[in-house]
Amino acid sequence: AQTVTQSQPEMSVQEAETVTLSCTYDTSESDYYLFWYKQPPSRQMILVIRQEAYKQQNATENRFSVNFQKAAKSFSLKISDSQLGDAAMYFCAYRYNNNDMRFGAGTRLTVKP
Amino acid sequence: GAGVSQSPRYKVAKRGQDVALRCDPISGHVSLFWYQQALGQGPEFLTYFQNEAQLDKSGLPSDRFFAERPEGSVSTLKIQRTQQEDSAVYLCASSLWDNSPLHFGNGTRLTVT
Numbered sequence: 661a662q663t664v665t666q667s668q669p670e671m672s673v674q675e676a677e678t679v680t681l682s683c684t685y686d687t688s689e690s691d692y693y694l695f696w697y698k699q700p701p702s703r704q705m706i707l708v709i710r711q712e713a714y715k716q717q718n719a720t721e722n723r724f725s726v727n728f729q730k731a732a733k734s735f736s737l738k739i740s741d742s743q744l745g746d747a748a749m750y751f752c753a754y755r756y757n758n759n760d761m762r763f764g765a766g767t768r769l770t771v772k773p
Numbered sequence: 774g775a776g777v778s779q780s781p782r783y784k785v786a787k788r789g790q791d792v793a794l795r796c797d798p799i800s801g802h803v804s805l806f807w808y809q810q811a812l813g814q815g816p817e818f819l820t821y822f823q824n825e826a827q828l829d830k831s832g833l834p835s836d837r838f839f840a841e842r843p844e845g846s847v848s849t850l851k852i853q854r855t856q857q858e859d860s861a862v863y864l865c866a867s868s869l870w871d872n873s874p875l876h877f878g879n880g881t882r883l884t885v886t
Contacts, residue, residue, distance in 0.1 A: 664815075697877075703880045703882075704877055704878070704879045704880070705866070705875075707874045707875075751815050751816070761875055762818070763816045764815050765814055766815050
């Protein structure tokens with residue numbers, strides 16, 4: 661079974677600073693997909709970034725980037741130049757083939773002005 | 774709008790009542806997922822459709838839970854004889870095809886009193 665672990669229930673960052681959210685996962689597969697989703701109080705899950713496991717290059721999306729370590733089964737999210745609008749719950753997720761997406765328990769990010 | 778639409782947004786049910794939650798996926802999306810999200814937790818997989826076929830229902834917690842997608846578009850999640858432990862946010866997501874990113878709706882918050 662695939663499991664996703666987020667070991668940081670809460671994180672805090674000063675506006676304009678950088679923060680890294682951790683995620684590890686467990687799988688026996690070699691080809692899969694990893695995602696970071698953001699969930700603001702509105703409840704809608706918003707895709708932040710996506711990584712294909714067969715790609716060695718780390719994905720980036722503007723201020724968001726990942727550090728994907730396949731051997732260590734680690735997939736951390738770095739948010740640079742944090743903004744007040746980044747405050748939300750962040751979920752790491754794993755998906756293999758056409759199976760369901762598995763989520764971690766989430767990290768609540770607070771951005772201090 | 775072009776996003777995933779869920780209704781109702783809030784539902785209060787007395788214990789023992791039946792409820793039906795609706796999901797309108799993005800037009801043309803083949804895959805449709807239902808998730809249950811307890812307060813402060815990550816989404817937990819319930820069931821998955823590919824077009825009208827329910828390919829995986831392993832996450833449904835009991836036989837009181839039933840989902841359908843008869844024409845391969847709109848889906849309904851039905852919960853019979855609701856219990857207090859059914860109180861949660863129910864999220865629906867769709868994707869264009871397997872392994873493309875999931876697009877989520879705003880969810881339905883179910884409260885069973």
